[in-house]
Amino acid sequence: MVKDNLKIVRDNIKKACEESKRDEKDVTLIAVSKTKPVELIKEVYDEGVRDFGENKVQEILDKYDKLPGDIRWHMIGHLQTNKVKYIVDKVYMIHSVDSLKLGKEISKEALKKNVKVPILIEVNVSKEESKFGVAYEDTLELIRELALLPNIMVKGLMTVAPYVDDPEENSTIFCKLRELSIDINGKNIDNVSMECLSMGMSGDYAVAIREGAGCVRVGTSIFGERVYDQ
């Protein structure tokens, strides 16, 4: 079943790329596997997916040792500074950096472990919806400060759009994020590139691709609904 779901998602990505005249190679599918067991993740892995997204440190640690070493783990959820040390050498990219304090902690731990960590800046574009993310207006200033820290590399921007009935409603949000990344790119800040725009989830990844997404984070449409116990 997961296999069929994955095929549908991949077909939709292909279609969205064709419609917007984009190269499929420029869009990375991140399969968001939070709450899902390793057996199911392995099924998706066996279909060729190597990028997986998780939002809890403990869950990454639990799954990390049980699954193949060539998986690229993406930390997409809110990250507490006191937990950075556990994952800094295990994740491929951290999508949810929204403060200087968090950036400093990642830099410090990355330095200790002698790794370089690519990060994305989470921007709160749709103010009313999300608790996390730096304000749109403050993004450039935060990036200028993060750019000075060792062992982290700013690679782009990320946003979480609200859940809406009509995904088209989110196109303005995605478009604004892309505009911001173009602005920031134009500043030519050392150690900063805007090569990755992380936007689009199960409900709206096709719209996000049309607006320039470099990676889409898709959970439910691949793995089915999540069941949280308690």
Ligand SMILES: *Cc1c(COP(=O)(O)O)cnc(C)c1O
């Ligand atoms: C859970 C989650 C997703 C995936 O959401 P779906 O609607 O299940 O595709 C994407 N991004 C973030 C940050 C998430 O927490």
